[in-house]
Amino acid sequence: MAEHQQHVVQEGFEGPYDAKLHEGRIYQKWMDSGFFNPDNLPFAPNAEPYIVYMPLPNVTGTLHMGHALDNTLQDITVRYHRMKGRKALWLPGTDHAGIATQFVVEKDLRKQNVSRFEIGRERFIEKVWEWKGQYGNLILEQLKRLGCSADWSRTRFTMDPEYAIDVQKAFIHYYEKKLLYRDFRTVNWCPRCGTSLSELELEYKEEESKLWYIKYSDEVIVATTRPETMLGDTAVAVNPHDERFSHLVGTTVKLPIVGREIPIVADELIDPKFGTGMVKVTPAHDGNDFEIGRRHKLPLIQVIDERGKMKFTLPEYEGLKAAEAREKIVAELEKEGRIVKVEPYPHNVAICYRCSSVIEPIPSMQWFLKMRELADVAMSTVQSGKTKIHPERFEKPYFDWLTNIRDWTVSRQIWWGHRIPVWFCKNTPIADNPNFLTQNEFVVSLEKPSTCPKCGTCEMEQSPDVLDTWFSSALWPFAGLSESDKKKYYPGHTLITARDILNLWVARMVYSGIEFMGEAPFQNVLIHGTIMTKEGKRMSKSLGTGIDPLKYIDEYGADVARFAVVWQATGQDIRWDETAVVGGRKFTNKIWNATKFVLSNVSAEVSERYDSARILEGATDADKKILEELKTLKVSVGNDIESFEFSKALHDIYEFFWHSFCDAYLEVSKEQMKDESKKESTEEVLYYVLLESLKTMHPFIPFITEVIYERLPKKENNTLLITQW
RNA sequence: GGGCGAUUAGCUCAGUUGGUUAGAGCGUCACAUUGACAUUGUGAAGGUCAGAGGUUCGAAUCCUCUAUCGCCCACCA
Numbered sequence: 176m177a178e179h180q181q182h183v184v185q186e187g188f189e190g191p192y193d194a195k196l197h198e199g200r201i202y203q204k205w206m207d208s209g210f211f212n213p214d215n216l217p218f219a220p221n222a223e224p225y226i227v228y229m230p231l232p233n234v235t236g237t238l239h240m241g242h243a244l245d246n247t248l249q250d251i252t253v254r255y256h257r258m259k260g261r262k263a264l265w266l267p268g269t270d271h272a273g274i275a276t277q278f279v280v281e282k283d284l285r286k287q288n289v290s291r292f293e294i295g296r297e298r299f300i301e302k303v304w305e306w307k308g309q310y311g312n313l314i315l316e317q318l319k320r321l322g323c324s325a326d327w328s329r330t331r332f333t334m335d336p337e338y339a340i341d342v343q344k345a346f347i348h349y350y351e352k353k354l355l356y357r358d359f360r361t362v363n364w365c366p367r368c369g370t371s372l373s374e375l376e377l378e379y380k381e382e383e384s385k386l387w388y389i390k391y392s393d394e395v396i397v398a399t400t401r402p403e404t405m406l407g408d409t410a411v412a413v414n415p416h417d418e419r420f421s422h423l424v425g426t427t428v429k430l431p432i433v434g435r436e437i438p439i440v441a442d443e444l445i446d447p448k449f450g451t452g453m454v455k456v457t458p459a460h461d462g463n464d465f466e467i468g469r470r471h472k473l474p475l476i477q478v479i480d481e482r483g484k485m486k487f488t489l490p491e492y493e494g495l496k497a498a499e500a501r502e503k504i505v506a507e508l509e510k511e512g513r514i515v516k517v518e519p520y521p522h523n524v525a526i527c528y529r530c531s532s533v534i535e536p537i538p539s540m541q542w543f544l545k546m547r548e549l550a551d552v553a554m555s556t557v558q559s560g561k562t563k564i565h566p567e568r569f570e571k572p573y574f575d576w577l578t579n580i581r582d583w584t585v586s587r588q589i590w591w592g593h594r595i596p597v598w599f600c601k602n603t604p605i606a607d608n609p610n611f612l613t614q615n616e617f618v619v620s621l622e623k624p625s626t627c628p629k630c631g632t633c634e635m636e637q638s639p640d641v642l643d644t645w646f647s648s649a650l651w652p653f654a655g656l657s658e659s660d661k662k663k664y665y666p667g668h669t670l671i672t673a674r675d676i677l678n679l680w681v682a683r684m685v686y687s688g689i690e691f692m693g694e695a696p697f698q699n700v701l702i703h704g705t706i707m708t709k710e711g712k713r714m715s716k717s718l719g720t721g722i723d724p725l726k727y728i729d730e731y732g733a734d735v736a737r738f739a740v741v742w743q744a745t746g747q748d749i750r751w752d753e754t755a756v757v758g759g760r761k762f763t764n765k766i767w768n769a770t771k772f773v774l775s776n777v778s779a780e781v782s783e784r785y786d787s788a789r790i791l792e793g794a795t796d797a798d799k800k801i802l803e804e805l806k807t808l809k810v811s812v813g814n815d816i817e818s819f820e821f822s823k824a825l826h827d828i829y830e831f832f833w834h835s836f837c838d839a840y841l842e843v844s845k846e847q848m849k850d851e852s853k854k855e856s857t858e859e860v861l862y863y864v865l866l867e868s869l870k871t872m873h874p875f876i877p878f879i880t881e882v883i884y885e886r887l888p889k890k891e892n893n894t895l896l897i898t899q900w
Numbered sequence: 901g902g903g904c905g906a907u908u909a910g911c912u913c914a915g916u917u918g919g920u921u922a923g924a925g926c927g928u929c930a931c932a933u934u935g936a937c938a939u940u941g942u943g944a945a946g947g948u949c950a951g952a953g954g955u956u957c958g959a960a961u962c963c964u965c966u967a968u969c970g971c972c973c974a975c976c977a
Contacts, residue, residue: 191939386977399977412977445977454977461977523976568904572972575903579973674972709912711970742925745914747905748971752912754926761925761939772936826914826924841936 188774192767194732197882202319204881210896212326213262213664217897225256225263226667228652228696229325230676231333233272234307235279238317240706240714240751241673243724244744247737248703248821249671250323254874255816257324258900264664267318267325268655269311271334273644274370277591278529280306292369296590296639303591307332317725322733322877324896331655333647334593341654342593342647343621345691346585350619354545357614359475360584361458361465361536365527366483370589372527373643377534379523386520387505388451390513395428395439398450400522401460402508403500406433406488407478410456412467415441417452431513432504433489440471459538475538483535497535540614542586542595542640549686550577556685556695564700565819566746569677576678585643592641596621599636600629649683652696667697674702701819704748706740711750727756734876735759738825741875745822762829763879766872769837770883773865776848777858782888785859795853797843798860804835805864812871813900825875832868840864862887870900 209215213224227249232242249265257263280303281291291299315330331338349355362371390396395411408430413420420439427436444463445454458468459477468475478488485492485500492500508514525534554577556562557570564570586595596619603616616629617638627633647654653665666688670681681700688696707713714721727736738759743749794802808831815824840860847857866887873880873895884895891898 188936191937397977401977446975449977456977463975463977571904575973705971707970713971743913747913750912752926754912757939758925761937764939765937768937768940770936775936823914830924837937838941842941845935 188767188771191764192879194734194763194878198320198322198732198734198878201878201881202322204894205324205896206327208894208896210257210894211265211324212328213264216257216262218260218262222260222262224664225253225261226664226697227253227263227265227669227671228655228667229265229267230670230672230680231268231270231648231651232314232318233275234269234311234314234332235272235275236314238314238321238724239716239721240724240740242314242318243321243736244703244706244740244749245671245673246318246321246323247740248701248744248819249669250321250325250737250877251741251821251874252669252671252816253324254877254896255813255900257896258870258873258898260899263324264329265323265325266329266331266655266664266667267315267323267327268331268333268651269315270644270648271307271332271592273587273592273641274372274529274589276303276307277370277589278368280591291590299590307334320725320728320733322737324877329656329660333644333651333654337657338647338650338654339593340621341650342642343596345646345650345654345687346596346642347619347621348691349544354548355585356543356545357540358543359465359538360541360543361460361462362539362541362584362588363525363534364481364537364539365530365532366481366535367530367532368527369481371539371587372534373587377525378528378531380526380531382522382524384520384522384524386450386518387508387514388516388518389431389455389508390515391431391455392428394423395453396451396515397453397455399455400520401457401501402504403485403492403497404457404460404478405430405455405504406485406492407457407459407476408433408435408437408455409458409468409473409476410437410471411439412442412445412454412456413439413452414445414447415443417445417447419447420453431511432507438471438473440467440473442467442470460536462536465538477538479535479537481537483533539588541584543582544585544646546580546582549690550580550682552689553577553682553686556689562685562695562698562700564677564702566702569674569700569702572674573677573682577682583643585646586640587643588639589641592644593647595638595640595642597638597640598623599638600627601633601636602627602630645679645683648680649687650691652684652688653692661692665692665696666694669699669701670697671701671703673705675705677702699819703744704746706749706751709750709752714751722751731756731760732763732878734763734878738762738876741821741825743822758829762833763876765833765837766868766876766879766883769832769841770865770886772841773861774886776844777862779888781858781862784855785863793853793856794860795843795847795857797840797847798856801835801840801860801864804831805867809867809871809900816874821875828868828872828875832872836864836868870895870898873898 205211229249230245253263253265283306284291363377364371384400386398386400387402388396388398389402391411397411411428413424423439424441427438430437444467456464456467456473458465458473458475460479478486479497480486483497485495487493492503495503505514526532527534554574557564557573564573597617598620600616605614605616618624618628623637624635627635652667653661656664672681684696688694708720712720724736727739735756739755742755742758743752808827811827812824844857844861847853869880869884881895885893
């Protein structure tokens with residue numbers, strides 16, 4: 176009876192679905208199509224764009240679960256909107272990641288027993304570029320394996336020359352707008368790496384330290400964990416409301432060992448309950464003391480240098496390491512009977528995140544960006560709803576950070592980064608410099624001035640400072656675009672990222688976009704959950720708690736990895752559950768086998784015959800039911816993607832395809848097809864539901880859906896990438 | 901110290917505006933099955949929804965408190 180019928184099932188459907196046989200080829204096919212580039216899409220010329228700026232992975236990075244989640248969600252929205260007929264641009268790039276990259280390359284050099292100081296700055300920068308050329312695209316290749324449909328032809332690196340120009344221009348813009356200024360500040364200095372570190376680059380180590388109670392005078396006893404810094408004390412401070420000491424405020428005390436007279440000041444920062452309620456103030460070597468010093472106009476005396484050794488304050492201490500100086504000073508104080516008490520004191524010391532050296536706060540001249548005005552812009556953009564943060568609860572930390580913001584130290588003393596466009600005169604010191612650190616006059620300019628406008632004779636020298644990496648990544652939504660693209664592909668629509676960079680990065684992109692482009696860079700910010708271990712611990716390479724998503728891609732394919740990630744992406748933090756991978760594997764296999772069934776039961780010309788408009792004619796109840804459910808599914812999945820309910824969408828797809836379509840309808844169809852009067856219409860329904868399911872699933876599991884779609888008899892084009900959703 | 905989130909089946913999690921027997925995946929058990937699929941099908945067991953109190957005709961859902969866990973920010977002289 177059925178022998179005469181030509182079925183369309185071909186070879187290649189034997190056995191379970193094996194992603195390894197297909198994914199490489201499919202990805203290449205997509206690349207060859209050129210459709211990742213919105214300019215190549217065969218849509219109406221005036222089709223609306225849909226733009227997603229990829230959160231820049233560090234060049235030093237390798238794919239981890241966070242990337243897998245982040246980029247899968249982005250890929251879903253991009254693929255969805257592309258299928259909806261929008262000119263979808265997903266802009267990829269990598270971040271030069273100043274200190275992280277410098278550290279990796281230094282480590283490389285160290286293997287050859289070379290330090291960066293031996294080869295010098297210029298040669299070192301060359302080495303970094305070499306390293307970048309060799310390893311810098313690793314993470315992008317890994318994103319391709321995940322199936323990411325970013326426009327790789329537009330890939331940008333934050334140190335590309337075009338990008339660098341925008342960074343320099345931004346610096347000059349802020350300078351001319353008088354938002355940039357220079358000032359001293361205590362920086363977190365790593366004596367071993369020879370660089371200052373940001374707060375983020377610090378780690379803390381519990382240390383069994385001591386708290387020394389030192390008698391400065393009969394009435395003045397201070398408690399400190401760092402006696403060696405007393406050489407640089409310029410005051411003693413008490414709380415203004417502390418009546419025990421109010422009679423002392425305004426008087427002076429003689430600093431032991433050094434013999435200097437220092438004032439006693441009152442400052443709110445002092446906790447009367449800590450120690451004796453009296454604190455030694457060393458503005459040069461402590462952030463809080465620095466602020467107190469500022470408020471009371473105290474001098475700044477630096478006693479520890481950039482290598483962590485004592486400066487020249489007193490001859491017997493000069494050149495000693497800070498720790499040695501501590502012992503010597505304590506011994507000296509003891510001899511003088513000034514140590515009143517020593518308490519054991521467990522204490523968190525800041526250490527370098529790279530080399531674990533103890534951080535030394537030292538004063539140095541830095542560039543600061545005034546934040547109040549810019550922060551207000553970032554706030555009002557979200558307050559007015561021009562940019563929405565999802566889920567809404569993340570608005571609070573965003574507003575809190577911006578409300579309490581302090582000026583941003585944008586300069587860094589490392590070698591790898593955007594050199595600031597500041598040129599120093601060699602001959603003209605700045606008049607009335609408030610510190611012993613000498614500084615010369617400078618100009619701010621994109622190019623090196625041919626003649627020095629200050630002295631008229633010298634060869635000007637560029638400042639050795641580079642910019643904080645975030646200064647350049649804040650410009651990503653427009654600096655990552657060519658001049659012509661800036662008109663076409665700005666502003667974007669959706670930014671998808673993890674919560675830890677909401678302030679460091681997202682807020683800075685918002686005001687930068689408005690400052691330089693006149694418009695917020697995106698309408699929506701989606702903050703997704705963080706992937707943790709099943710035990711609820713943070714995934715971290717150094718702790719060995721990380722799970723490599725490439726493991727799943729290698730073993731089961733990108734679709735399964737994507738499925739597992741999205742299945743769990745409910746919005747809350749995710750305790751990674753391996754069984755979701757099992758689910759993904761089973762599901763892709765289910766799709767594969769259902770396809771095998773459909774294709775071996777429908778005749779080849781079904782694609783010519785079926786017509787979605789009249790498919791309900793003569794339909795059975797089962798036909799109507801499945802078609803109705805399909806319609807409902809498509810609507811809800813579309814809505815869910817647009818409202819970032821990715822996990823819900825995937826669960827609904829799963830439920831529909833497995834239970835409604837496979838378990839229920841496929842079984843009914845077997846009976847219906849035995850009845851000649853229903854055979855043709857049943858085939859049409861089978862074919863139609865399969866085809867529509869593939870489209871609906873494509874943004875989530877793009878590879879297997881494409882593999883099957885290719886083999887379907889059809890009238891339409893041969894890739895789901897641009898098939899109408 | 902301040903803020904945010906979580907606590908629902910053995911495990912990982914859903915549960916829209918409070919409304920009939922609280923759901924899924926994975927796991928477990930029983931049975932079935934060589935014509936899409938054993939990476940299967942049918943069915944079953946398993947939950948006083950962290951605890952206490954309150955609002956309500958009605959609470960997993962709203963309010964208060966408590967406990968435990970996690971995250972973020974600040975501080976650590």
